[in-house]
Amino acid sequence: MQVLLLLTLAAAFAPAHLTSVDLSCDCRLWHLRDTSINLHCVRGQDGASRVSCQTAEEVDIPAGYRYIPGFALIKLYGTMKPWPGAKKACEDEGAQLAVPRNSAHYDGLKQFFKARRLGWGNIGVTDQASEGVFVGVDGRPVGNIPWSPGQPDNHQGIEHCVDYNSAGGSNDVDCANAAPYFCERPLRAPIPEGYVWMGDAGRFYKVHYERRVFAEAARECKAENGRLAVTDTRRRGEAALELFDLDVDSFQVYLVGFTDQAVEGDFVTETGRHLRDMEFQAWGINEPNNNDNGRPENCLALSKRGFYNDVRCDNPLPFICEILP
Ligand SMILES: [Ca+2]
Ligand SMILES: [Ca+2]
Ligand SMILES: [Ca+2]
Ligand SMILES: [Ca+2]
Structure with a gap:
């Protein structure tokens, strides 16, 4: 990740026994804006100040749960x-x-x-x-x-x-x-049958192999206390790929939770997060092409091979739901 770090020393004269001092500092993301940043400003034993930046995604829980x-x-x-x-x-x-x-x-x-x-x-x-x-x-x-x-x-x-x-x-x-x-x-709601906890991704996922058009797929995820998967980071993209049934054709694509129905070419989630700002962006060759025999493609699907393709929203496809812990 490209991170531009701006550091300002606001109070250089802190008591020597403190390892934590009043610094004001600022991290700005160059390219990936869909993340908030946790900043740690500390003064080491040698007196040098150090800053570390960590990305904080929507709901994240430590690894190992x-x-x-x-x-x-x-x-x-x-x-x-x-x-x-x-x-x-x-x-x-x-x-x-x-x-x-x-x-x-x-x-x-x-x-x-x-x-x-x-x-x-x-x-x-x-x-x-x-x-x-x-x-x-x-x-x-x-x-x-x-x-x-x-x-x-x-x-x-x-x-x-x-x-x-x-x-x-x-x-x-x-x-x-x-x-x-x-x-x-604790979980906010019971986890329905078929959902798998992917600890690296910090999400429960379920692949629905029955085919639905985008709006119906989104409704079905919601009915399970979830939503269409938002594969925003590499580890979440990776987690989704791990779930796909190996026996299904590897060119099969699965609906995920983005559309560009509002602004052509700008894929957003239902909460208004932009795909272009996310870490995981893997388009297939010549995609997005917004063209299925002349008809627009405004919904997003992920292939088992790890590539996105824009697809028609009225094309029934298997889909991936996720539940946030
Ligand atoms: Ca005892
Ligand atoms: Ca006792
Ligand atoms: Ca489109
Ligand atoms: Ca396409």
């Missing part, structure tokens, strides 16, 4: 933190310390231990407010805690936080003990 059907998006962090620090770390990324509420949820958490080679992790359950009354981080009571034998024992009177281990048991522990922890990203 996995979907536990019927529960949520979950991630097990191995960087150990005391329970309050873990709680804050989850909240800082729009999640919460995970609060499993039934045996299926606990089974879902259990899957993580092997993959991460970790033996336990803290969950968002505590009896800090009232000894022996275990509630979730949201304050709601939780039942079904799979206590290990002899637990909870409130050992030495200081165990008010709860963990969960690879043997499938929970223990009340000292909240000050550093431990791995589970973050839970």
Whole structure:
């Protein structure tokens, strides 16, 4: 990505013990405007100021979250933190310390231990407010805690936080003990059948192989709490390609969520985002040509080969829906 960086030092004389100083700085994108920028201005130990820019897309969640059907998006962090620090770390990324509420949820958490080679992790359950009354981080009571034998024992009177281990048991522990922890990203709505979580892309996707004209395809996605896929970044384009059935003709194209019905040649999403500003723009040879035997092509389709083609909006095609987490 081409980024033009403008940096202004607003306050050069910050106290020496601070690693963070008041700088004002500004990043501008040269070419790709459909992104917002997170800026980090810091002063290093050597006194030099540094700026880092990160793109922030619409809704983004950190890599590593996995979907536990019927529960949520979950991630097990191995960087150990005391329970309050873990709680804050989850909240800082729009999640919460995970609060499993039934045996299926606990089974879902259990899957993580092997993959991460970790033996336990803290969950968002505590009896800090009232000894022996275990509630979730949201304050709601939780039942079904799979206590290990002899637990909870409130050992030495200081165990008010709860963990969960690879043997499938929970223990009340000292909240000050550093431990791995589970973050839970709640879903806004249930995820319908057939949707696949693509962690790299941060989206749920479903390929509909039944053919629909553009307007009808958009309606069907909406009926599933989704929308036609907006393949705005390379990793989202890549994720869509990974989903296509390998047995289907590789020249098959799939409708995605852009049209140039309003302004010829300017493909926009339903929320007014412009394709020309996006990272992923891969037109097929001689496309867009806006010409199907003399009839205009105002809708966008993505081929399994990773190229866009403008197509007629009244041409029934398979389509890709996405759901934002
Ligand atoms: Ca306790
Ligand atoms: Ca205990
Ligand atoms: Ca057109
Ligand atoms: Ca075309």
